[in-house]
Amino acid sequence: MTHHAHAAPALETLKALLRVDTTNPPGNETPAAQLLAERFSGAGLEPRLLHKEPGRDNVVVRLKGQGAGPPLLLTAHLDVVPAERDRWTVPPFDAVVQDGWLWGRGAIDMKHMAAMSAHVLLALQEEGVALKRDVIFAGVADEEAGCAAGSRFLVDQHADLVRAEYALGEVGGFPLDIGPVRYWPIQVAEKGAVRLTLTARGDPGHGSMPHGQQAVLRLAAALASLGGARLPLHVTPPVYRFIAEVARRQPIPAKLVLPLLLHEKTAPPVLDRAIPPHLRDGFAALLADTVSATVLRAGERVNVIPSFATAQVDGRTLPGHTGATLAEEVRDRVGAEIEITIDSDEPPTVFPADTPLFTVLAETLREADPNGVPVPYMIPGYTDAKAWARLGTTCYGFAPTRFPAGSVAFNKLYHGHDERVHVDGFLWGFGVLYRAVKRWCT
Numbered sequence: 001m002t003h004h005a006h007a008a009p010a011l012e013t014l015k016a017l018l019r020v021d022t023t024n025p026p027g028n029e030t031p032a033a034q035l036l037a038e039r040f041s042g043a044g045l046e047p048r049l050l051h052k053e054p055g056r057d058n059v060v061v062r063l064k065g066q067g068a069g070p071p072l073l074l075t076a077h078l079d080v081v082p083a084e085r086d087r088w089t090v091p092p093f094d095a096v097v098q099d100g101w102l103w104g105r106g107a108i109d110m111k112h113m114a115a116m117s118a119h120v121l122l123a124l125q126e127e128g129v130a131l132k133r134d135v136i137f138a139g140v141a142d143e144e145a146g147c148a149a150g151s152r153f154l155v156d157q158h159a160d161l162v163r164a165e166y167a168l169g170e171v172g173g174f175p176l177d178i179g180p181v182r183y184w185p186i187q188v189a190e191k192g193a194v195r196l197t198l199t200a201r202g203d204p205g206h207g208s209m210p211h212g213q214q215a216v217l218r219l220a221a222a223l224a225s226l227g228g229a230r231l232p233l234h235v236t237p238p239v240y241r242f243i244a245e246v247a248r249r250q251p252i253p254a255k256l257v258l259p260l261l262l263h264e265k266t267a268p269p270v271l272d273r274a275i276p277p278h279l280r281d282g283f284a285a286l287l288a289d290t291v292s293a294t295v296l297r298a299g300e301r302v303n304v305i306p307s308f309a310t311a312q313v314d315g316r317t318l319p320g321h322t323g324a325t326l327a328e329e330v331r332d333r334v335g336a337e338i339e340i341t342i343d344s345d346e347p348p349t350v351f352p353a354d355t356p357l358f359t360v361l362a363e364t365l366r367e368a369d370p371n372g373v374p375v376p377y378m379i380p381g382y383t384d385a386k387a388w389a390r391l392g393t394t395c396y397g398f399a400p401t402r403f404p405a406g407s408v409a410f411n412k413l414y415h416g417h418d419e420r421v422h423v424d425g426f427l428w429g430f431g432v433l434y435r436a437v438k439r440w441c442t
Ligand SMILES: [Zn+2]
Pocket: 077, 109, 110, 143, 170
């Protein structure tokens, strides 16, 4: 299959973006935003660079349609998480092409989508395609640290520039091989993000005379109780649909076993024995709220037993759940002695999967892979969709890419060492995104 004429230029733009170190913190997204703005200006479009903090520009551009249809927003964040340079096979900011892959921090999370989206606009502009709706592109800062200088800033301060009926962004359009079937998840929902602090108190003392009332030991026991077992199972509508549709396409016995994930008694043994290890944590995260203790603090001096110890906990909530319901589930595990405070509570987002645009996305994927099965999907993580949703936008994760079956554990590329995108898969994905957008807008 020959690729779209704009696929190769999109790849060059991706390489250029990967060479800009936008590690957040501090972000420094401006050079990446400028790089895209120059391409838009060169094609006669009028990009806007907008920032909340110096050095942290967002780039927004609109391709005008002639029709009265409500706009479509294509969106990607330009910042990346830190890379531990010495743990990588190749330098993470050199855009190395090796073994058919383009390596770099941000290759899949998610400068590939920024490059693809920008060039979809440029292709539609160059070809003079008559659009029945505007297509907006927003390349945003600061997603990896909570979106305050990026999508949230745009929604709060420049809503008219980014308001759209639908948005396409993170995470979806990647192959998910389960048994003999290749699925194409399209994100329709994401879990909520709740930050908790657990505090244990105890008696102070001298390190030379340990006693039984130590805050550190109480906190450690509480965290062990959280880490050792899953929180209660809850089946929510988007997950029910995902598992039901995945199961329907499987051969026996998986066809019969997977639905057992939807029942409290049978889910744990199925997770532990029937789901392959590389998919287990991802499936488990769809079926329960989760907590990860990430930042621990206690003590100032090595010879002083501290009187309190704290853990910051990254909590993720299912649709219908809140910080308060999560705190109750945590309370049941850690006991009454541990203080629990809710520091922040971002609700889950759930969008309908039975819309005309979802149908277009699924059809476009089916054309590109006649044996593949598009499925609506909930991610356990967090994206800019939370901000766009505040403008009433229906957000789908659709950043199409593919790679040879079994070559990588896709979910491990996110924030992992050796993040990379398959070169041919990127060129292919560009065509899928282009066709889906064109179909929706003409
Ligand atoms: Zn991301």
